[in-house]
Amino acid sequence: MKTMESFPARVFAATAEKGGPVVVGLDPRPELLPPDLIAWGRRQSSDPRQAAALAISAFNRLIIDAVADIAVAVKPQLAFFEQLGWPGIRALEETMAYARERGLLVIADGKRHDIGSTAEAYARAYLGYTGARGKGACGGLDDIASGLEADALTVSPYMGTDSLEPFLAACRERGKGIFVLVRTSNPSGAELQDLPVGMGEKPTTLAERVGQLVMRWNEGMPTADGYGPVGAVVGATGPEEAARLRRQLPGVLFLVPGYGAQGAGATEAAAAFAPDGRGALVNAARAIQYAWRLEHPDDPGSADDYAAAARRAALRMRAELRAAVQTGRVSGDGD
Amino acid sequence: MKTMESFPARVFAATAEKGGPVVVGLDPRPELLPPDLIAWGRRQSSDPRQAAALAISAFNRLIIDAVADIAVAVKPQLAFFEQLGWPGIRALEETMAYARERGLLVIADGKRHDIGSTAEAYARAYLGYTGARGKGACGGLDDIASGLEADALTVSPYMGTDSLEPFLAACRERGKGIFVLVRTSNPSGAELQDLPVGMGEKPTTLAERVGQLVMRWNEGMPTADGYGPVGAVVGATGPEEAARLRRQLPGVLFLVPGYGAQGAGATEAAAAFAPDGRGALVNAARAIQYAWRLEHPDDPGSADDYAAAARRAALRMRAELRAAVQTGRVSGDGD
Numbered sequence: 001m002k003t004m005e006s007f008p009a010r011v012f013a014a015t016a017e018k019g020g021p022v023v024v025g026l027d028p029r030p031e032l033l034p035p036d037l038i039a040w041g042r043r044q045s046s047d048p049r050q051a052a053a054l055a056i057s058a059f060n061r062l063i064i065d066a067v068a069d070i071a072v073a074v075k076p077q078l079a080f081f082e083q084l085g086w087p088g089i090r091a092l093e094e095t096m097a098y099a100r101e102r103g104l105l106v107i108a109d110g111k112r113h114d115i116g117s118t119a120e121a122y123a124r125a126y127l128g129y130t131g132a133r134g135k136g137a138c139g140g141l142d143d144i145a146s147g148l149e150a151d152a153l154t155v156s157p158y159m160g161t162d163s164l165e166p167f168l169a170a171c172r173e174r175g176k177g178i179f180v181l182v183r184t185s186n187p188s189g190a191e192l193q194d195l196p197v198g199m200g201e202k203p204t205t206l207a208e209r210v211g212q213l214v215m216r217w218n219e220g221m222p223t224a225d226g227y228g229p230v231g232a233v234v235g236a237t238g239p240e241e242a243a244r245l246r247r248q249l250p251g252v253l254f255l256v257p258g259y260g261a262q263g264a265g266a267t268e269a270a271a272a273f274a275p276d277g278r279g280a281l282v283n284a285a286r287a288i289q290y291a292w293r294l295e296h297p298d299d300p301g302s303a304d305d306y307a308a309a310a311r312r313a314a315l316r317m318r319a320e321l322r323a324a325v326q327t328g329r330v331s332g333d334g335d
Numbered sequence: 336m337k338t339m340e341s342f343p344a345r346v347f348a349a350t351a352e353k354g355g356p357v358v359v360g361l362d363p364r365p366e367l368l369p370p371d372l373i374a375w376g377r378r379q380s381s382d383p384r385q386a387a388a389l390a391i392s393a394f395n396r397l398i399i400d401a402v403a404d405i406a407v408a409v410k411p412q413l414a415f416f417e418q419l420g421w422p423g424i425r426a427l428e429e430t431m432a433y434a435r436e437r438g439l440l441v442i443a444d445g446k447r448h449d450i451g452s453t454a455e456a457y458a459r460a461y462l463g464y465t466g467a468r469g470k471g472a473c474g475g476l477d478d479i480a481s482g483l484e485a486d487a488l489t490v491s492p493y494m495g496t497d498s499l500e501p502f503l504a505a506c507r508e509r510g511k512g513i514f515v516l517v518r519t520s521n522p523s524g525a526e527l528q529d530l531p532v533g534m535g536e537k538p539t540t541l542a543e544r545v546g547q548l549v550m551r552w553n554e555g556m557p558t559a560d561g562y563g564p565v566g567a568v569v570g571a572t573g574p575e576e577a578a579r580l581r582r583q584l585p586g587v588l589f590l591v592p593g594y595g596a597q598g599a600g601a602t603e604a605a606a607a608f609a610p611d612g613r614g615a616l617v618n619a620a621r622a623i624q625y626a627w628r629l630e631h632p633d634d635p636g637s638a639d640d641y642a643a644a645a646r647r648a649a650l651r652m653r654a655e656l657r658a659a660v661q662t663g664r665v666s667g668d669g670d
Contacts, residue, residue, distance in 0.1 A: 191495035
């Protein structure tokens, strides 16, 4: 089997090339798209689902073109494609293929998890993993590619180690990555994740316990600069918590969502980076894709306006992150 | 708005009509399908993905026909459709529509969860929920149906209450149901779910804590015979644990997976029922769909063989469950 570059190696190479750890979330909401694209989609198909899917596919290409030389990766949020049924999934395939063509990594945001045999189907769908299956049965139909293969997938830890094993196998054998939900920044994220667990004298939170599992899942994996392919989703819930998790989880790549529109800023995000300036990818979705609407709430704008505003927003985010991580690094050195 | 029957009301009506709480899981694995169906699919399309999707759609119709008068619901496992890309999702749409046409409820097994605005897209995709959106924007494109609307969806609790709010709204407003992962039966299920949480004198497990949230989420919801639309996935990990959760969670409908092939039998499943014989649905996937292969490991069989074996297996399961629940009820009365 040909050796593949590990996921963290590809992330670090791309971060160096693009000049920063920017990830652009693709959450295509038909109701927020530029009206001229929607009108174009409706001219292409009288089926409203297909019209919307064509429009979001075109919109994603436009955003990808606008940020291709700035972003490390795009992160399509699967829910927004699923809500359009199969035409939406076809738009997802087109979007992933186009991002790859433009030299971007793809992080499929699906937060999937299930018992082993089902997780294997998810690993096959999103990480191209076919390892555990008998080859050649059924006239070769077992070797079908899903068309949805990404570089990494977000996953959920609730069902434990064996539920993630096929994803871990894809990390070991196919140079893929996963990001495990550890601490999410939504208001109810604390409800379970901050619960003290265990009977010891120093109780940890559930999120910290999941973090310990993430460290264990990284053992024996291919690494780059000490980072393994099993990462963590760590929402920017405040710089203290992110900094604490950063110290507790060396070698774990963080995916920090919600930059901009969800309230996280560069200072919060900076806490997710190690003193060497590595260790995290930061995602903005609305703040980039819909920068035009945020800047001009009363002007619906055109596709050109959206693309130009998205590019400006991505450049601004990269600059803010660079400055914040630089500051954090300096103050980190001073500890 | 027209009032809709609640999800538990529909479940109980169907259980009475069908004579038992049988759910048939649809996990269409191309490598396990009858060879004649695969060959037929390949004659229809030279694209292996579409060939497989056509074959699984035909296979699901065949299983649905075989169990339509026995089963309360089918439970398509989304991963097995996603692994075939958009043709797989089209097969899922066809399968859901056909199940409905044959009078079966549909439980979409996706174990979805995400922050509120994304969960809303999942609720729109699988529960037809469009409540929180502005109507009429974008020339009506915001009112598109996904084609994937089910009666209920499995969801995951890790991100807390607000991450499930759109699903809860679909339960309140659209007669839908959800099943929240509480205790799963996979070997690593205990890893997080059995952790003692909280600082009190009587620590509960994480699974029990999630169960308490499920009870809370049912408050103020439409009910039938005391059961709300927010159910729980409770794997048959042993009769004691299921019986304990059953006592702790009155009014919560359990979805018990893994009957047959995953090792759970009627005695384990019976513990998930209340003394009145209500309170749970029991799912078998492999044990019904692939009953032919289990019975005849060396004979690949035809579509007709699979259908007949699936029907026999479903009838046997219904009879076993009836007998076990009856026994459980009698011994429950004697407590």
